[in-house]
Amino acid sequence: MINEQLLNPSGIVVVGGSDDIQKPGGKVLRNLLDGDFKGRLYVVNPKVDEVQGVKSYRKVDDLPQVDCAILAIAAKYCPDAVEVLAKQKGTKAFIILSAGFSEENAEGAALESRIVDTVNSVGGALIGPNCIGVLTTHYNGVFTTPIPALDPRGVDLISGSGATALFIMDAGMQKGVKFSSVFSVGNSAQLGVEEVLEYLDESFDPEKSSRVKLLYVESIAKPEKLLKHASSLIRKGCRIAAIKSGGSAAGSRAASSHTGALASSDVAVEALFRKAGIVRCNGRDELATVAGIFMYPPLQGKNMAIVTHAGGPAVMLTDALSNGGMEIPHLEGEKALQLLEQLFNGSSVGNPIDFLATGTAEQLGIILDACERDFDAVDGIAVIFGSPGLFPVFDVYDMLDRKMKTARKPIFPIFPSYTIVKEEIKAFADKGRVYFPDEVLFGNALAKVWHTAAPQPENPVLPAVNVQKIRAIIDQAGNGYLAPEQIHGLLDAAGIERAKEGVADQEEDCVRLATEIGYPLVMKVVGPVHKSEVNGVVLHVKDEQTVRREFRRMMQIKDTYAVMLAQQLSGTEVFIGAKREQKFGHMVLCGLGGIFIEVLKDVKAGLAPLSCTEAREMIRQLKSYKIIQGVRGQEGVNEAKFAEAVARISVLVKIAPEIFEMDLNPLLGNKAGVVAVDARIRIEKEN
Template structure:
């Protein structure tokens, strides 16, 4: 795992170092030299006595003791070289740039296993293989460019892809984004993104550590570790943004429930990121833009002043902000009038605040001061200022820098003229500032940052359930769908309200059940997946004659082996489902129920366990929330009871992880109750 020899080695050997800087072994050595590595630098190369002016050892056996080894040799030679270094040269940190391991074939995977075993046996740290290396303020242990400006308060960046790490840095550096460290984990043989983040959490110091973490993830192998340490870092004051690639699924998966059809690995990723408070990004430019926003003071409210000397970008930015839940509020009143008097004729301060192409640095300063001090309905400022190339704008950008130092409200500089005023922008960035060259990319990213919730509390309070009763049912159950009576017992043990019901398979039993339940009632088939599609649901059964006739009809429907009879409730149909997702645990989903879930697919998902507060957030995040609240005289759904049921389903999942899928569809929600009237539970135990 991460150790001092990896972070701050006193000596480094490049195994496979070369004079050819177009090869990884040559380039990483050049980067180490150019970065003025302060420790002892060695090379192991079987053909040369000196490489790029550094002493080279033809036989690694002749090397002195060395803290860190960077390997750029063929995969087949790596295990024996690492064995030598670890056991005889006291080497405790290894960065393997070489490819040809588990990403290629089983033979490569076996080489990788041998290496990990050796490194673990001496308590060492391994990055890679198949990576571009490690970069921090102590050494440039990468074979790529660019080597970004390193700043202790810049971004810590962990990437599962070396090439993508390069491209993301190339997106961020021209904007002025700085970095504190870069880890390219490659195949993650010993340490992946999760382990590096775990170290950053456990070693976090608010005075010295970077408070911005960026992640590029291709596979989440340890979601529980990622959730724990990402949320912990964010609670400590950090901000985290991530790309999780590979979100689409080719083709459709066969699903036996509504939940199975709607729940996917990518839904689980979204749920994990939301629970942790991670801002999920979809591409490199968005990730770099979100990181740049993180470098500014935190946005405390959603009201933005758009300050511009060009109409088009202001309109596009306003659209972006407004369409994503932020506001560009109207500005008016005496203080607005006083500001307008300081601007040229034709200017507007209504918001967007347009002070025309001829606007001056002084006028921009007046506008910023008014937004900072006079307009209480403004939480932040986005300043769009480019140039048609007629005159330099150093004075504007210098003023912008000064105002950013003075103001408590965030100021976001959008400087789109990256060619016309290239020199002025470089002058601005040299002050440690960041540019957002595209107003729409910025607007979308700002809204995403603002709309990402804070992480869930470390200790989630969940409802009490009857664990003993639940385990007794689950332990006795076989794989497959539970019988209705077992489902009823589970719901009762979890404290989930359900309709009064029973399952019968004879006419006489149907008559007795009708007397027990009372009228009106519902009758439905047991067996077919989609009961409505086969005519297997009968509502408003009011007498024994109908009970007999409908039983005889229903029992003959294909795949039916029994008939369920239950008391009939009225209300809005809602839905709760759960599905076990590999490595992530259980996802719980909620939304409108009945056929609406299939048509609208309007659901929200979260990972169990779920507090009632998080359940409320899920419900309120539904597009159909207006229906749940009650609209145009329609009776609302009792949100407290709906949220409680969501939380209880999640609690059931934690006690009974053998539940693979569960559908409560529908539950009928009224102002007084939320009652499950149909349920399916599928058990899948590991064999």
């Protein structure tokens, strides 16, 4: 676990410290010195007695007691050094910068395992190996530059990639974002992203802790832990954004070669982030932009005013926000006319509010006051102000700063210029302000933040099911696809309404069953997996003669051992499925059913268990949601019943984790309800 010796050590030794600041051991020492580390500082270097003015010891055996060790030596020497430090020098915190461990080969993995065993034996904390180090407000334990401004209320960054951590810091610094801590976990031999997040959650202090967390992950080793602590932090008032890379096949290979970790299913990751309330980003600049947005008060609505002195950027921002589902309300009426009278001729106030390249700081203040006071339809204000190069804009940025201090509505500053107004921007950032250089990147990021829902409840209300009956069927089942009667039993126990149906392997039984169910009927082969591909499905069966003829024909189809009969119902075809995903548990999916799954691929996934509320949110995120609502006279689907069925399946797979995959395709939905027509369930029990 993370400990005080890692966060705020009384002493640090750099093993492999050097006078050469172009080497990791030299650079990390230089950063510690430049960062004015308050504790005792030591170096181990077998060749010299002093490094960069710091006393150097020839061997780790010669060191005094020391809290934290930063290792920048060859991998093969690390286990012995850690052994001496942990067992003899009281060292409880280790940061291993060196590469050459599990990310490289089996020999390196063995070295890494030995180090972990040693650190664990003394209750220590290990960051790395194969990382850039750790930054806290107490010390600069990284070998990279630049070092960002460190502030207890800045951003906490946790990254599986050291270089990416550096580049994220750089992107944030360009926007005025400050950092509270940076953990580059590298191979995550002992402490990974999940463990650091766990510490940030369990140690969270509403008066002192940062409320913004950024994550870069290539593999999620412990999804339940990540979900638990991310959602817990967000419920405590934090905001979290993350990049999860390695979602494509090629990206997965790259991630594997980078860290030695297996990439996770991207659909499962998407579902986890949505359940936790994490804003998912696709790149470093977007992540840094979202971090900047997090530094402002949350929007209370999605209506934005755009204040600008440049038409083109305002149009592009309008497009980005509108395409992202935000609103740019038209401003009109007496208050709008009064505002227009106070601006130069040629200005416009309809929204965007354009006060021209010659607009003044005073006019900007008037506009911001109007947006704050007079236009209730406005929830937030984006101010685009670069410079036409006509005059300095210190007064404009000072006005922005003053208004931001008193405004109830968040004001987001977008500064498209840099070279011309570099000094003005620096002065603005020096006041502790965050700004955004690109209006489109900002607009896309703001829309993504707005549409990221709050985390799901820790203990959601779930539909009641017959647990005893479910377990009885599963315990008696073998691996493979379940028989129809077993499927029917599970659906009934889960409370899933299903069509009247039955199975027969004799012609007379089939005729009798048809009479019991009633016409019209659907007949399907039992045995072949893809029934329609073998001509094993017949619709609109209306009489006994057809039942007999189709039974005889179907029984001749390869692999068929029986025929299933079901009442033929009408409605919109929808789909519910589930799949067991390694480490993540079960994903539950929903969408339009039948052939639409393959053609449209419009499916949403959630991690089991799902409440009816969460299931309903998934349904409403479908691109085909309008069809489910009912369009052009077509009867819609009972949304509440559909969501309840999704939630019930999520409870079923939670109770029966042996279910490897299942498809309810289709279910027929109408205003009355949702009825399962066909289902497949495959069991895979661990040996």
